[in-house]
Structure formats: C-alpha cells, structure tokens
Amino acid sequence: MFAAPSPIQRETSRCGRGGRGEPGGRYFISGSTAQHAIRDRALHALEEVGYRGFGDATVISDGAEILKRLPRAMPKPTTHIVDWFHIAMKIQPMQQIADHIVRSRSGTFDALPSIDPDIRAVKWRLWHARVDRAIRELERLLARVKDAQKEGEFSIARLHSLGAQLLTYVRSNRSAIVNYGKRHRSGLRVATTRAESAVNSLVGKRMVKKQQMRWSLHGAHMLMQVRAAEINGELRKQLRAPFRQPEPSVPPIFKPKPPLLRAA
Known part of the structure; x- marks a missing residue:
C-alpha cells in the first residue's frame, strides 16, 4: 500500500503493509516531482516493508496528475484511487x-x-x-x-x-473513484490521513499557514528528510557516518593542549 499527498505535500508520502489500522509503515521524501524519481523512492520504501515486486499495490492520492500516472511505472498490479x-x-x-x-x-x-x-x-x-x-x-x-x-x-x-x-x-x-464502502468493510484503507498528518506536523505550519518565518523549499525538503528518518527510526544509524575529517599531520609543538591536560 502506498499513500501520497500532493502539491507541497507531494514530497512526503507513507507506505505500509496490510489494511486499515495496521501499525508501522515508512515515510519517504522525494525532492523531485519527476515520475521516475517518485517511483524509485516508492519502490525503495516498499522493499523496506517487504514488497518484492509482486502482489497488489495501491496508490492513494488527492488526484494529483503525477500520481495518476505513477501506477503505469510501478510493477503490476498497481492501482490508483482517489483519497476519500x-x-x-x-x-x-x-x-x-x-x-x-x-x-x-x-x-x-x-x-x-x-x-x-x-x-x-x-x-x-x-x-x-x-x-x-x-x-x-x-x-x-x-x-x-x-x-x-x-x-x-x-x-x-x-x-x-x-x-x-x-x-x-x-x-x-x-x-479512480472506487467502492469505498466495500474497501472499508474489508479492512482496507480509503484515505491518506496518516500521511497528511505527517505532512502537517512537518511542514504544514511553516509552508502553507502564512507564517512570517516561512522556510525555503530546499530547507523544508532537508528538514523532511531528517524528520522522516527520525519517524522511521533510522536517524541514529544515518548519523553514524563521521562528520570530522581526519586531523592533518601537524607537529606536536603546534597542537594546543586540552584545558584539563594543560592544568595538570
């Protein structure tokens, strides 16, 4: 299952297994609205929740044109429905x-x-x-x-x-309008409210609520990357890469001593 909202929210999406009420799922961010970029991001996120290129997948969106075309680029069978x-x-x-x-x-x-x-x-x-x-x-x-x-x-x-x-x-x-009553009775999702709530908590207030301190598009995208990693429980792992560059080879005489060592 793949759910994605759009315009400013089109960059933030959520996918998950199972039906309505199932826990878990992954958030993912796409900085581009190109079809191949969203497809690659979606497939990567789906693989993380156990998708292997077969089985039913559903794209739920607000009717954005790019997401209408997305199922044609995804493995079959992938269908698109409008968010109830x-x-x-x-x-x-x-x-x-x-x-x-x-x-x-x-x-x-x-x-x-x-x-x-x-x-x-x-x-x-x-x-x-x-x-x-x-x-x-x-x-x-x-x-x-x-x-x-x-x-x-x-x-x-x-x-x-x-x-x-x-x-x-x-x-x-x-x-893309389906029998929502039948889906609901079968325990399947009919809306993207979980993805929508994530977008609102991440960028909604700054980007669409007419705040004075509005973020830039690049800044909002970078923030969403961090927040999505945090929600997915991957932030600590992604931050393990060393930030400090190896110290250059400098003679000891030019290296300042730490304050405690100097005091000793």
Whole structure:
C-alpha cells in the first residue's frame, strides 16, 4: 500500500503493509516531482516493508496528475484511487450550508426543500462508487440551486460554487473513484490521513499557514528528510557516518593542549 499527498505535500508520502489500522509503515521524501524519481523512492520504501515486486499495490492520492500516472511505472498490479478524505472535505461545506438553509426555514428553503437529502444522496453514491448516478444528481442539484439563486444571496452562490468544484473534481477523477464502502468493510484503507498528518506536523505550519518565518523549499525538503528518518527510526544509524575529517599531520609543538591536560 502506498499513500501520497500532493502539491507541497507531494514530497512526503507513507507506505505500509496490510489494511486499515495496521501499525508501522515508512515515510519517504522525494525532492523531485519527476515520475521516475517518485517511483524509485516508492519502490525503495516498499522493499523496506517487504514488497518484492509482486502482489497488489495501491496508490492513494488527492488526484494529483503525477500520481495518476505513477501506477503505469510501478510493477503490476498497481492501482490508483482517489483519497476519500478529499472527496468528503469537498462535500462537508455543502452539507453545512444545506443544514443552515433547513434550520432557517427561509424563502430559500421553500425553493430548495430537499437540498439536504439531495447532497447526502450524492455523498452516498460516491461512497459506493455509483459515479455516473452521482454526477447526474449533482448536475440536477446545481441546476435547481442556480434557479433558486437570488441577487446578493451569498449562501446559495457559495453552494453553487462548491457544487461546481465537486462536479469538476469527480469528473476528472471518475476512473479512480472506487467502492469505498466495500474497501472499508474489508479492512482496507480509503484515505491518506496518516500521511497528511505527517505532512502537517512537518511542514504544514511553516509552508502553507502564512507564517512570517516561512522556510525555503530546499530547507523544508532537508528538514523532511531528517524528520522522516527520525519517524522511521533510522536517524541514529544515518548519523553514524563521521562528520570530522581526519586531523592533518601537524607537529606536536603546534597542537594546543586540552584545558584539563594543560592544568595538570
């Protein structure tokens, strides 16, 4: 199993054996977004957890284009699926707006009386991989929202914008949306939350939270290398290489004595 997030997070990934809830796994860093570089890093990390070039492997991502192409460069069978977390996070604000409309019982609710169950139905169909049906229902929902939109009504305009973004996302990742319910019941992972949490703890605050002391890309990459080695329990081994260069051949008279030896 190989899970990788993207844009700034595309450099930090996690792979592991087994299904949902399995302990262990390895973090690895790729300083390049080139397909061969990510593939080589992924294969090396997978080998460390027992992968030998055969058996099922799954790439879970947020839909980044480079990771869509990665399975073609990996040993077969390797499949790519879209992280359910990213789908759910695009639906959540739509549900929040729908809940507000239902509670307000305003004129908007009169125009969209079934808005809340309609959004929940789209989510349910995506969870069960009924993608074509979800797309059709989302298109009809957007048409009703557009008809109900009044000038200056922010909530409806926001709902339409979020729905359009979700529709575009689902269409562009149609082939990578699987039956998440079936995977979940089988004990398999459906999201990259463990890798995402690692990224947030490593670089999220400095790189994407608009802090004044923002790291450079090179500095963030080097820090992630160190942190990944620490999490994997390999930092001490990697630091065993000698840092000090052999002392040059200098006559004893020019060598300063250590303070304690001089005091004696």
